[in-house]
Amino acid sequence: MLHINNLHARINGNEILSGVNLKVQPGEIHAIMGPNGSGKSTLAQVLAGREAYEVTEGEVLYEGKNLLELDPEERAREGVFLAFQYPVEIPGVSNTYFLKAALNSIRKHNGLEELDAVEFLKLIKQRMKIVDMDESLLSRPVNEGFSGGEKKRNEIFHMAVLEPKLAILDETDSGLDIDALRIVADGVNKLRRKDNAVIVVTHYQRLLNYIVPDFVHVLMEGRIVKSGTKELALELEEKGYDWIKVASDSTLATA
Amino acid sequence: MMKQSTEQTPWYQSNFALFEKNLNGESSSRLHAMRMEAMARFTEMGFPTTKHEEWRFTNVSPIARATFQPSFQSDAAGLSSEDVERMSFGATHRLVFVNGHFVKELSSIGPLPGGVIVGDLASALKGNDELAHGSLGKHASIQENAFTALNMAFVQDGAFIYVPQGKVVEEAVSLLFISTGSTHRYIAPRNLIIVGDHARVTIAESYLSLANHGSLTNVVTEITAGENAVIEHDKLQNESPQAYHIASLHVHQKEKSNFISNSIAIGGGLVRNNVTSILDGEYAECTLNGLSVANGMQLIDNHTTIDHAKPNCPSHELYKSVLDGSSRGVFNGKIFVRKDAQKTDAKQTNMTLLLSDEATMDTKPQLEIFADDVKCTHGATVGQLDADQMFYLRSRGIGTTLAADILTFAFASDVVNRVHVDGLRGQLEALVHAKLGKGRER
């Protein structure tokens, strides 16, 4: 589904990604962990098409297509979804209006009929339940004045409405209280299908108790330096990242 | 091209002479004495140039060079009451003016509380209404602004609204000013609005053109707000792209009065709106909101003055512009805080969204504070659409054009939403939407 080969990306002249390799198959859940500033959000944003980042080397294939050639909106319409680490506030645009515009843009692209107001309302009422969204957040401007946790929950609500094939969740767990974390994680699980994939970026093993990953990767200094199964997350929780750094440095030395 | 009067007497003088000839005995009235004084004052001042501090960014030489034709009589212009009903958002009370003159057949006034007057100024002045005569020119001085003098020189008609003490006019009063015809008309309505203590009223002035011609609308509105009076004044300027529109709104507020102005400018070629409010009683509150939506070669200039003359008055100001094409915007926001006006709380915000590289904005706050215990804040931003917001919308599948439209409309509707009159707000939303859409199709 997603093949990232030797991806290099820079911003303002600084190289942030220095050769990322990653393969994601349909139905899989991948967790990406790594220290602050290691490039996790950069990777997520590059995949979503943020133009501020310049890709200098490597390629990304998504369902066989060159993802990097597509505009952000085209990627979204093809099923790529990014839940932002810092969801953006859009004053003056109601959450429902925004979602309707998004969903209908995606549907149109896929040859489906646009939903009218009634059908759309029915759909969102149903999807709200998946993440136990407070109804009052629907009519409010997108993310404006939302609490940190409400913003994160809203991102997953958007995901529930847009039903992406590849969802990238950038620290969706940070800012959520214990109950909300479980609800949101349950929501993500409910949205799982055998042809969908999820990449979760997180700092905490706790989330991975709920959203159980098939693979865990460690991103450091712009590269994936270690991959493993869910046990790796436990090990990281216990030992931190230093030991990996050492190990990878020594591999480099002997290579 | 417009005719140029080189050697001849300027149009305002020759027409003034003509005007006087047709007055039939009214020429000795005290009203006419005011007109003559105003004409003399205007002749002395002439049209302002960009050397005047108040007109630095707005060059009115196209107006000064042109010849205009004042209209001296009423004309229904083939309009039906359905037409005007639509234009005045189905308002219960509407006064219709064509080329500055009241058209009774097109107007309609619903039931009003006893003592409330909603009518035309011409009748009030003819009927020697003491209040109308006494209020004319009370707040709008002919000494400083040449256009105010020129308005007074030809003063004939406009709205006259009087809400006595304690009376509440529930439904908004729509004042519809329609310009028509093919000549370069000079249209100079004069509106007097007097609101007594504890009285309430909402007034919406709308300016529309039926034809594309370079008319000059030069309007002056004077509002007196009594103690505890509550007034909302909404204004829509949507004349043709050739039109010149100069407007001055003068408000005088007494203790604990609350005045809200929402000024939306969409049409016109050269537009200048002056809004001045004097907070002349403690705890009076003033809110001035404005929105300009311009494209092509339009110039929309907003000059506001809030004069805090007494202590404990809050004022809030939000002016926004959306500028596309080669349009230009001007905002000048004066705030005076007089020596006695302690505990003044004044907030001014001016925000501009530039949709093209050719569009320009000149913005200037002007705070003159003579009291020491006051809170005054002001901020101005000029910029393009926010990149983070654009990316967020696009990353959810919304295309660039729609994303830009959504954000632009949201920016503009922030002001439109402050209009409390439902019908008018709906009309404004549609107009703003249509104008923004048109700009994009360029």
Ligand SMILES: Nc1ncnc2c1ncn2[C@@H]1O[C@H](COP(=O)(O)OP(=O)(O)OP(=O)(O)O)[C@@H](O)[C@H]1O
């Ligand atoms: N606009 C920018 N200009 C310069 N450096 C930037 C810019 N944006 C990001 N960076 C840098 O890129 C690096 C990677 O940032 P990124 O947000 O991808 O980290 P992260 O792994 O998501 O961290 P966190 O766990 O704190 O979210 C950081 O050092 C950051 O300062």
Ligand SMILES: [Mg+2]
């Ligand atoms: Mg991050």
